Amino acid sequence: MAEISVEQIKKLKELSGAGLTDAKKALVEADGDFDKALEAMRKKGLTKAEKRGDRETREGLVDAYIHDGRLGAIVEVNCETSFVAKTDEFKTLVHQIAMQVASMSPLYVSEADIPEDVKAAKIKELEENFKGPENMKEKILEGQVKKAFSDKVLMNQPYILDDSKTVEQFIKEAIAKTGENITVRQFKRIELGVTE
Numbered sequence: 793m794a795e796i797s798v799e800q801i802k803k804l805k806e807l808s809g810a811g812l813t814d815a816k817k818a819l820v821e822a823d824g825d826f827d828k829a830l831e832a833m834r835k836k837g838l839t840k841a842e843k844r845g846d847r848e849t850r851e852g853l854v855d856a857y858i859h860d861g862r863l864g865a866i867v868e869v870n871c872e873t874s875f876v877a878k879t880d881e882f883k884t885l886v887h888q889i890a891m892q893v894a895s896m897s898p899l900y901v902s903e904a905d906i907p908e909d910v911k912a913a914k915i916k917e918l919e920e921n922f923k924g925p926e927n928m929k930e931k932i933l934e935g936q937v938k939k940a941f942s943d944k945v946l947m948n949q950p951y952i953l954d955d956s957k958t959v960e961q962f963i964k965e966a967i968a969k970t971g972e973n974i975t976v977r978q979f980k981r982i983e984l985g986v987t988e
Contacts, residue, residue, distance in 0.1 A: 796824050804829055849975045851877045856892035863983040865893035872972040885966050885974070891952065892959060893979045898946035901976050908942055914940055944975060 852870035
Protein backbone atom coordinates (compact mmCIF):
# COMPACT_ATOMS: atom_id res chain seq x y z
CA MET A 793 0.00 0.00 0.00
CA ALA A 794 1.25 3.49 -0.90
CA GLU A 795 2.13 6.04 1.78
CA ILE A 796 -0.60 8.71 2.07
CA SER A 797 0.45 12.08 3.46
CA VAL A 798 -1.65 14.57 5.42
CA GLU A 799 -0.88 17.14 2.68
CA GLN A 800 -2.45 14.85 0.03
CA ILE A 801 -5.57 14.40 2.15
CA LYS A 802 -5.89 18.17 2.74
CA LYS A 803 -5.35 18.93 -0.96
CA LEU A 804 -7.98 16.37 -2.01
CA LYS A 805 -10.40 17.75 0.58
CA GLU A 806 -9.90 21.27 -0.82
CA LEU A 807 -10.30 20.31 -4.47
CA SER A 808 -13.29 18.03 -4.00
CA GLY A 809 -15.16 19.90 -1.27
CA ALA A 810 -15.48 16.65 0.70
CA GLY A 811 -14.60 15.96 4.34
CA LEU A 812 -11.19 14.78 5.56
CA THR A 813 -12.44 11.25 6.24
CA ASP A 814 -13.90 10.91 2.74
CA ALA A 815 -10.72 12.31 1.19
CA LYS A 816 -8.54 9.83 3.11
CA LYS A 817 -10.86 6.94 2.21
CA ALA A 818 -10.71 7.88 -1.50
CA LEU A 819 -6.91 7.99 -1.41
CA VAL A 820 -6.75 4.59 0.31
CA GLU A 821 -9.16 3.10 -2.27
CA ALA A 822 -7.03 4.60 -5.09
CA ASP A 823 -3.88 3.16 -3.46
CA GLY A 824 -2.37 6.64 -3.07
CA ASP A 825 -2.98 7.68 -6.70
CA PHE A 826 -4.07 11.32 -6.19
CA ASP A 827 -5.56 11.85 -9.67
CA LYS A 828 -7.56 8.62 -9.47
CA ALA A 829 -8.86 9.57 -6.01
CA LEU A 830 -9.83 13.06 -7.20
CA GLU A 831 -11.69 11.64 -10.20
CA ALA A 832 -13.57 9.20 -7.92
CA MET A 833 -14.47 12.05 -5.54
CA ARG A 834 -15.70 14.23 -8.40
CA LYS A 835 -17.87 11.45 -9.81
CA LYS A 836 -19.36 10.85 -6.37
CA GLY A 837 -19.94 14.59 -5.89
CA LEU A 838 -21.55 15.02 -9.32
CA THR A 839 -23.86 12.07 -8.66
CA LYS A 840 -24.97 13.72 -5.42
CA ALA A 841 -25.31 17.04 -7.25
CA GLU A 842 -27.72 15.51 -9.76
CA LYS A 843 -29.87 14.20 -6.88
CA ARG A 844 -29.97 17.73 -5.42
CA GLY A 845 -31.23 19.14 -8.72
CA ASP A 846 -34.87 18.95 -7.65
CA ARG A 847 -34.48 20.88 -4.41
CA GLU A 848 -36.01 24.35 -4.27
CA THR A 849 -33.80 27.43 -4.61
CA ARG A 850 -35.20 30.60 -3.03
CA GLU A 851 -32.01 32.41 -1.97
CA GLY A 852 -29.16 33.65 -4.12
CA LEU A 853 -27.64 36.73 -5.67
CA VAL A 854 -28.02 39.17 -8.52
CA ASP A 855 -24.71 40.27 -10.01
CA ALA A 856 -23.51 42.23 -13.02
CA TYR A 857 -20.46 42.22 -15.22
CA ILE A 858 -19.57 45.23 -17.37
CA HIS A 859 -16.87 44.94 -20.04
CA ASP A 860 -15.11 48.10 -21.19
CA GLY A 861 -18.27 50.18 -20.72
CA ARG A 862 -19.62 48.74 -23.97
CA LEU A 863 -21.39 45.56 -22.96
CA GLY A 864 -22.63 43.98 -19.80
CA ALA A 865 -24.78 41.31 -18.28
CA ILE A 866 -26.87 40.99 -15.17
CA VAL A 867 -27.77 37.55 -13.79
CA GLU A 868 -29.85 36.02 -11.02
CA VAL A 869 -28.43 32.78 -9.65
CA ASN A 870 -30.27 30.97 -6.86
CA CYS A 871 -29.26 28.54 -4.13
CA GLU A 872 -31.08 26.99 -1.16
CA THR A 873 -29.80 29.06 1.79
CA SER A 874 -28.64 32.60 2.49
CA PHE A 875 -25.57 31.06 4.18
CA VAL A 876 -24.30 29.70 0.84
CA ALA A 877 -25.39 32.86 -1.01
CA LYS A 878 -23.05 34.93 1.22
CA THR A 879 -19.96 32.77 0.62
CA ASP A 880 -17.11 34.06 -1.54
CA GLU A 881 -17.30 30.89 -3.66
CA PHE A 882 -20.96 31.52 -4.54
CA LYS A 883 -20.34 35.22 -5.24
CA THR A 884 -17.48 34.24 -7.56
CA LEU A 885 -19.66 31.67 -9.34
CA VAL A 886 -22.43 34.23 -9.94
CA HIS A 887 -19.92 36.77 -11.28
CA GLN A 888 -18.42 34.16 -13.61
CA ILE A 889 -21.90 33.32 -14.93
CA ALA A 890 -22.40 37.06 -15.62
CA MET A 891 -19.06 37.09 -17.49
CA GLN A 892 -20.21 34.04 -19.49
CA VAL A 893 -23.46 35.77 -20.50
CA ALA A 894 -21.63 38.97 -21.49
CA SER A 895 -19.01 37.06 -23.48
CA MET A 896 -21.05 34.31 -25.15
CA SER A 897 -24.41 36.05 -25.62
CA PRO A 898 -26.81 33.15 -24.90
CA LEU A 899 -30.54 33.62 -25.47
CA TYR A 900 -31.91 30.92 -23.16
CA VAL A 901 -30.91 29.45 -19.79
CA SER A 902 -31.74 25.86 -20.78
CA GLU A 903 -33.23 23.92 -23.69
CA ALA A 904 -36.56 23.92 -21.86
CA ASP A 905 -36.65 27.73 -22.23
CA ILE A 906 -36.59 27.68 -26.04
CA PRO A 907 -40.09 28.71 -27.19
CA GLU A 908 -41.95 25.94 -29.03
CA ASP A 909 -42.63 28.17 -32.07
CA VAL A 910 -38.89 28.98 -32.40
CA LYS A 911 -38.01 25.30 -32.15
CA ALA A 912 -40.77 24.34 -34.62
CA ALA A 913 -39.55 26.94 -37.15
CA LYS A 914 -35.99 25.58 -36.92
CA ILE A 915 -37.24 21.98 -37.37
CA LYS A 916 -39.28 23.03 -40.42
CA GLU A 917 -36.24 24.79 -41.94
CA LEU A 918 -34.02 21.75 -41.34
CA GLU A 919 -36.66 19.35 -42.75
CA GLU A 920 -36.90 21.40 -45.96
CA ASN A 921 -33.12 21.18 -46.43
CA PHE A 922 -32.77 17.55 -45.31
CA LYS A 923 -30.57 15.43 -47.58
CA GLY A 924 -30.09 12.14 -45.79
CA PRO A 925 -31.52 8.65 -45.48
CA GLU A 926 -35.24 8.71 -44.66
CA ASN A 927 -34.95 5.95 -42.05
CA MET A 928 -32.47 8.15 -40.07
CA LYS A 929 -34.30 11.45 -40.62
CA GLU A 930 -35.81 11.83 -37.13
CA LYS A 931 -32.55 11.09 -35.31
CA ILE A 932 -30.47 13.30 -37.62
CA LEU A 933 -32.93 16.21 -37.32
CA GLU A 934 -32.93 15.86 -33.53
CA GLY A 935 -29.12 16.19 -33.52
CA GLN A 936 -29.22 19.15 -35.92
CA VAL A 937 -31.79 21.00 -33.78
CA LYS A 938 -29.67 20.44 -30.66
CA LYS A 939 -26.58 21.70 -32.49
CA ALA A 940 -28.42 24.73 -33.91
CA PHE A 941 -29.34 25.91 -30.40
CA SER A 942 -26.21 24.75 -28.55
CA ASP A 943 -24.47 28.14 -28.59
CA LYS A 944 -27.72 29.93 -27.72
CA VAL A 945 -28.40 27.88 -24.57
CA LEU A 946 -26.32 29.01 -21.58
CA MET A 947 -26.15 25.55 -19.95
CA ASN A 948 -24.86 23.91 -23.16
CA GLN A 949 -22.15 26.50 -23.89
CA PRO A 950 -18.48 25.70 -23.24
CA TYR A 951 -17.55 27.41 -19.96
CA ILE A 952 -15.33 30.40 -20.87
CA LEU A 953 -12.76 29.83 -18.10
CA ASP A 954 -12.39 26.10 -18.84
CA ASP A 955 -13.76 24.98 -22.21
CA SER A 956 -13.24 21.31 -21.34
CA LYS A 957 -16.62 21.55 -19.56
CA THR A 958 -20.01 23.10 -20.20
CA VAL A 959 -21.62 25.75 -17.99
CA GLU A 960 -23.94 23.01 -16.72
CA GLN A 961 -20.97 20.87 -15.64
CA PHE A 962 -19.36 23.91 -13.98
CA ILE A 963 -22.55 24.52 -11.98
CA LYS A 964 -22.86 20.82 -11.06
CA GLU A 965 -19.33 20.92 -9.64
CA ALA A 966 -20.37 23.93 -7.52
CA ILE A 967 -23.46 22.00 -6.37
CA ALA A 968 -21.19 19.12 -5.34
CA LYS A 969 -18.95 21.47 -3.34
CA THR A 970 -21.68 23.51 -1.64
CA GLY A 971 -24.08 20.64 -1.02
CA GLU A 972 -26.94 22.79 -2.29
CA ASN A 973 -28.91 23.01 -5.50
CA ILE A 974 -27.90 26.00 -7.65
CA THR A 975 -29.95 27.34 -10.55
CA VAL A 976 -29.59 30.21 -12.99
CA ARG A 977 -33.00 31.89 -12.84
CA GLN A 978 -32.59 34.65 -15.44
CA PHE A 979 -30.17 36.95 -17.22
CA LYS A 980 -30.10 40.03 -19.41
CA ARG A 981 -27.29 41.09 -21.75
CA ILE A 982 -26.92 44.67 -22.96
CA GLU A 983 -24.57 45.89 -25.67
CA LEU A 984 -23.99 49.53 -26.58
CA GLY A 985 -25.93 50.44 -29.72
CA VAL A 986 -27.64 47.03 -30.02
CA THR A 987 -31.36 46.62 -29.32
CA GLU A 988 -33.31 43.39 -29.38
